[in-house]
Amino acid sequence: MNPSTLLGMFFGLAIVVAAIGLSAEDPSNFLNLPGLLLVVGGTVAATLVSYPLHEVLRVFRVFGIVLKNERLYAERDINELVEVAKLKFQGQISRADEKLNRIKNPFLRSGMQMVLDGASSEDLITLMQWRISRMRARERAEAQIFRTMATFAPAFGMLGTLLGLINMLSAMDADQFGAIGTNMALALITTLYGILLSNMLFKPIALKLERRTEQRVMLMNMMVEGVLLMQEDRSPAFIRETLGSFLAQSEDELRDGERPSKRASGRRESPRRRPRQASE
Template sequence: MNISTVIGIIVGIALIVLSIILSSVQPGVYVNGPGLLVVVGGTLAATLISFPMAELQQVFRMVGYVFRHEEYSIRQDVTELANAARLRMRGDFARIEDQLDRIENPFLRTAIQLVADDTPQEEIMSILNWRVRRLQEREQAQAHIFHTMAAYAPAFGMFGTLVGMVNMLYDVNGPDLMSTGHNMAVALMTTLYGLILSNLIFKPIAIKLERRTEARVMVMHMIMEGTILLAENRSPAFIRETLKSFVTQHEDELRGVRSEEDVLSRMPANLSKDGGES
């Protein structure tokens, strides 16, 4: 369970409900079925028009990742690369093939398999880069759908506001003031619903998916770096230390650290030298 997602949802809903309770004499007036129907139904309808059903089916399954805490086995991947380097230096290619069956990361398994097959480095990088681009394009497209829904929701909120305003102005000279107030409530509530759905649901989901993609791409780039070192017959210790600094640097970038001195201070001093076999 991704605790930040759960806390964010609870805090967001609590703040909205608390602000309504503290500022309203009748909190029930904030529940408006027609207004919610306009925003939710309109957003879903526009999304169905904008994207093919096959993409939408995949995207809505991705919502589960927002609530799931994914652990990336980076240390295990580094260990697998170091083990492959040790076996390659010994010329024990049969055991490398046996190791491939135990590797859970399919990207890492493909990378080591390419090296074991003596594939040229240019072709290895071309294949791995293609897989990284495919993952980025696929997952960015999925996040884009939620960004689009975040844009549609306020627009349909404004549509509901216009409908309510038209009805209110039509009845403004009539004897039924309750009808005028009801139309005014619909006009205002649809805008509120659109803003809440956009900024508390759709945008956060899109950003969460984008951050997940960044983390996955970081791991894949680390594996690509280790694959090149493996193809160059570098020692296991050198590969392990190089990848440790690589992971640290990219984690700092994901957290927004941009200080070159801070990054360099984390890098081992012996990266320029080939370490001994471990």
């Protein structure tokens, strides 16, 4: 499981519960099932109107990805690429083909298969960059669904507020003073639910998915560079050193300018150009 996601959810929920417990005489007043149903149901309904059904259903799978601690296996991919490149460098094409079938990363496997099949550099770059762009577009669309839900949730909270106020005014006209408190609670609690769902669930998930996508794009660009080096028959040691430098540089960029780790700073800067970035 992803510790930061679980810790953030638990910590946020604990803060809300603690604030309610310390400020309210009866914490159960903050549990309003009609208000929660209005906000959650309205958000889901509006999302279904906005997106195709299969994209909305994919949200549940994406939410599972956020909860688990997904590894990107960059070191494993580098090792597998170098092993195949070594066999190709030595002229053992048949053994390289056998090794290629055991590679787990489909993106890396398809790129190296094109190299062994004699594809040109232009074809390699075109196909692999197209796959990167397609992956980025798909995962950005998944994150956008959560951003859309973050927009809808407060709106339906405000809708609940309007319904509660209308019911409250109707009860005042009919001298039903006992219903005034109930409707007022509905008017306020739905706004609370909408804000909480938007800012503690939907927006953080969208941000996490977008960051995950950028990490994957950087690693895929690193694989493109490695495949091109393999096609140029560069030595396996040079390929390993170059990809290791790219990996360290990518990690530094994802840390937003933090000081590089000891492992990264120990590597020399490769003379090879930076990997080509996927088009938007």
